[in-house]
Amino acid sequence: MDWDNFRFALAVAREGSHAAAARSLRTDAATVGRRLARLEGDLGGSLFVRQDGRWRPTPLGEATVAQAARMEEAGAAALLSGRDAAHLRRRVRVTATESLAELVLVPAIGRLHAVAPDIGIDLIPTAVRLDLAFRREADLALRLARPRDAATVSRRVGEIGFAAYAPSGTDARNLPWVAYDDDLADLPEEQWSRTLRQDAPVALRSSHATVLKEAVAQGAGIGVLPCFLGDADPRLRRLTEWPDAPRRPAWLVMPEALRRDPAVRRVADWIAEIFRDRRAALAGEAAD
Numbered sequence: 001m002d003w004d005n006f007r008f009a010l011a012v013a014r015e016g017s018h019a020a021a022a023r024s025l026r027t028d029a030a031t032v033g034r035r036l037a038r039l040e041g042d043l044g045g046s047l048f049v050r051q052d053g054r055w056r057p058t059p060l061g062e063a064t065v066a067q068a069a070r071m072e073e074a075g076a077a078a079l080l081s082g083r084d085a086a087h088l089r090r091r092v093r094v095t096a097t098e099s100l101a102e103l104v105l106v107p108a109i110g111r112l113h114a115v116a117p118d119i120g121i122d123l124i125p126t127a128v129r130l131d132l133a134f135r136r137e138a139d140l141a142l143r144l145a146r147p148r149d150a151a152t153v154s155r156r157v158g159e160i161g162f163a164a165y166a167p168s169g170t171d172a173r174n175l176p177w178v179a180y181d182d183d184l185a186d187l188p189e190e191q192w193s194r195t196l197r198q199d200a201p202v203a204l205r206s207s208h209a210t211v212l213k214e215a216v217a218q219g220a221g222i223g224v225l226p227c228f229l230g231d232a233d234p235r236l237r238r239l240t241e242w243p244d245a246p247r248r249p250a251w252l253v254m255p256e257a258l259r260r261d262p263a264v265r266r267v268a269d270w271i272a273e274i275f276r277d278r279r280a281a282l283a284g285e286a287a288d
Contacts, residue, residue: 132254
């Protein structure tokens with residue numbers, strides 16, 4: 001078995017096509033196809049299927065790609081041995097929701113720069129769940145749901161608390177509600193919101209907490225928001241008469257292949273320090 005063929009499988013999993021994998025490997029698509037065919041022959045099964053315009057791993061493919069990622073990690077660890085790792089990776093791509101990126105990560109960027117000036121952050125604020133394991137769309141993800149992907153590793157760093165908010169200086173009893181889209185009906189905060197508002201009218205729906213926060217501030221209605229977002233805006237007031245407000249664990253996720261990368265680990269420690277220092281405010285126990 002030619003172990004070099006594993007890196008071709010890893011590239012196809014990350015890039016989604018033979019042509020894109022070929023570009024990343026600086027070869028041609030025909031070579032990628034031949035290498036995959038040889039590996040499939042050695043392993044005795046198909047590694048990928050065509051779905052939604054992309055080549056996606058089969059169960060055998062997922063196991064093979066995970067093995068290839070571990071091989072890549074071992075090679076990277078050998079390369080890092082005896083060197084100053086900070087000079088091998090200077091930028092780390094971090095993804096988080098817009099509100100976590102703006103109000104939690106960005107205010108603390110100076111702290112990271114003070115202790116690791118050679119590490120830069122490429123911050124990707126989005127609610128879309130980027131692919132860390134195969135396409136490597138980010139190096140670290142801050143998420144409120146623990147992924148089940150075997151090719152990633154997760155670390156719980158804290159909790160995010162939620163509460164209901166109304167515009168300051170208004171009588172909340174006469175207001176409608178703002179809420180998350182129906183696509184997000186399974187979120188704990190949206191389920192709690194439904195129990196509170198019951199049959200009350202919903203004036204606005206959105207998939208973005210920042211949009212709902214602004215809608216509340218503009219008087220559109222009551223909304224359930226992350227406490228770090230609602231408490232930071234003086235135009236909002238927290239409604240404390242409802243018990244059992246949800247909390248969601250915050251997870252820091254990275255590809256398994258990067259868990260020993262010194263720069264990625266340093267950025268992960270920085271995010272964990274932020275959550276530790278702001279534990280009460282992020283959990284909704286107190287405002288900053």
